[in-house]
Amino acid sequence: MKLNELSIKQAKEGLRTKKFSSEELTRACLDEIKKRDKNLNAFITICENEALADAKKADKLLVEKRTGTLLGIPIALKDLYLTKGVKTTAASRVLSDYIPQYDATVVSKLKNAGAVIIGKTNCDAWAHGSSGENSDFGPTKNPLNEEYVPGGSSSGSAVSVAANMCLASTGTDTGGSIRLPASFCNVVGLKPTYGRVSRYGIIAMASSLDSIGHFTKTVEDSATFLEITAGKDLNDATTPEVKVDNYFEDINKGVKGLKIGIPKEYFIQGLDKKIKEKIEKIIKFYEKEGAEIVEISLPHTEYAIACYYIIQPSEVSSNLARYDGIRFGNDRSFFGDEAKRRIMLGTFTLSAGYYDAYYKKAMKVRTLIKEDFDKAFMKVDAILTPVSPTLPWKIGEKVNDPLKMYLSDIFTVTANLAGIPGLSIPIGFENGLPVGAQILGPSFSEKMLFRIGNCFEGSNQNGL
């Protein structure tokens, strides 16, 4: 096994026992980037020199037997995460040369944990998109089949982990932007509870929906990562004082005795038959492992996309107002079509005379969707659903049909509207393309999501 193919857990063990150095590990990742990124286009900025310097520093600390949860581990950051002194573009030409003056809270935390930042990953510009094709710096390709999209918006982050260019990466999930590319690229993706991880220093898409999560190769690695990033941040008023759990406490406990809900509204006509079969198989698996499977109803699911596509552009239209080119960045003519579409849509839905009919009503629907989940979680511990209604599609297939593109988020936007956490885990392949399952839980139940996800991963190394 090549060094860059290791999980965080495996790499940490190798570094600890001096089987290899962080520099070697980092070089292995950089080599992989050099080999494949011309095609995949997962990175906007590669921090080769900085990464190697950090890796050497980490090696010194390792010799001194100093520890750090991610000491010497190469990771990548979605290019929405501000990095002091390192260009941060949001994959938009508006910020093509923007060099931030400060690190995002999560970036500081990762640096403090000893992580080696190897580069900034490509994504749909401003995180607007489900395929990774909306980047102003060219689309990212799916490493499993380069004719296909990797899913978006955190496309490059998912690809960087899937293609072993780094061991983990960060993403943002506003409507599915971590879970969808995770499932399209066969990696683990976590969208934590809203507010569990600080948004400070991460370019905002839709502030009431943005969740700060990550991609890893394993469920355990996802838990390791969240232990670093989670927690109250004095710079983000939406991070509550909720204790960060020990995510490893129950991770090997299995699912015996847990009630897993299957929402009937997620098994609709548009759902790919093959995906449906795969989900049925994983349901069987959990049942066999001792979980109680309960059919539930989330009756307002059908309004989720409509609701999301009012609230999200409304907030987008306001959040993008500061990018006027007066003090930093380029002027507004540099916005791409999708950003312009959302600015116009959001400006319209917030306008006097339309506010009540759109935004206000959408907020009411949002409450109903939240209540659907509250009621469901009185009956079950977690909910299992597909991540995407379809398999990854070919590059270019949906670019001219934004509505069709929006519908790919149909199973993921609900968690953002409700603020609950969702874990996307790979469950196998169909026609050579990966399929993912989504485990949803009540707010701050990430510990249980890891437990359920790990149970499957532990016994199905080769998928279903």
Add this chain to the structure above:
Amino acid sequence: MDYKPVIGLEVHVELKTNSKMFCACSANYFGEKPNTHTCPVCLGLPGALPVPNKKAIEWCLMIGLALNCKVSQFSKFDRKNYFYPDLAKGYQISQYDMPFSKNGTISISTKSNNKEVLITRVHMEEDTGKLLHFANDFTLIDFNRSGVPLVEIVTEPEFESSEEVIAYLKNLQQIVRYLGVSNADMEKGEMRLEPNISLKKAGSKDLPKYKVEVKNINSFRFAEKAIDYEIKRQLEILKNGKTPAQETRGWDEKKQITVSQRQKEEANDYRYFPEPDIPPFKFEKDYIDKLIKSLPELPDAKLARFEKSYLLSQYDSEILTRDIQAGDFFEEAIRAGQSHNINAKQIANFLINRKIDLSTIEPARVIEEIILGQNITIEKKELDNIINKVIIENTKAVNDYKAGKQQSFMFLIGQVLKAARRKIDTDLIKKKLEEKLK
């Protein structure tokens, strides 16, 4: 036809908190080097998030309570979206439909009448940066003021003259100063006034169909002049059978007129929506009760109490309640004076007549001075008696002095000093003695 002015006010008061409304930067920007009190939050940089200043919110609530407003149990911030280069984020964090408090009253009195003015709402927002224009060439932005906490106090359109407006402003200024939450200095922009002025037909109940907002008023004097000018200007238009335009005008101090700045064809659409970066607020009753208890005695109440308890005139009470320090000083002096039988009226007279600078003196010292002043009067009476006695007992020396012998005068002074058995100002003795021997 007779017309009556209809004036509503929007007043912005800048709070003197240490830090800004949504970040840790110093809020004290006056006279500071441009862009030195800034951070990613108040510069509106990508990724920055606002964290509300608890003290500022508390002070905003206190202003509301002092203006007899009802504090909302639930409240939130909203985004007011508009574009202007001094607005870093492209929106201002303000409050739209759920201000921290609303429906208050404030009483004002002018020479002609007393009245209660209704306060519509008291809400919290952030200040903007400042544009500095250079000779039509270029404009620079100073963000030191960006994010400084501002409280907006809106009244119903119930003022009928500039005199009433000034009375209200002075009252409001005094209240916020009593609360210790703002210096409310208009010249420094710590208190800003935007009056909406229009005229209606006398006797009509309906509000006029237009209103004119006047900006750039930075002193009480300008406020008075601008309002008076605007009333006169609008009256002339109305008398010619026309309706004044709905617009924003600015006070031009040099020309002593208001000048049209912006015609408001349609109302601005600020596309308000709840600020997603700040969770909504719920104020518990206990917390509000605590705040109410923490309020200082306010000027009106203090004035009434001074008149009643200390039997002071309204004039004296007004002077002694002008600021909270004066009242405190006065009452401390009263306590210090009790054991010396010095009463409130004596203290008030002393403080007011002598125009005592309260910052340079302790209340106890004031009592000492009053006692000393009394001693001097007693001494004067005693001195008269002593001098009379010395004149009677020393007829020879008196006659010698009257005959032109100056030495005898010095002798008589010596006799007075001897009889008094204490040090007395010799100039005073000289003066008195000369008078008596004329």
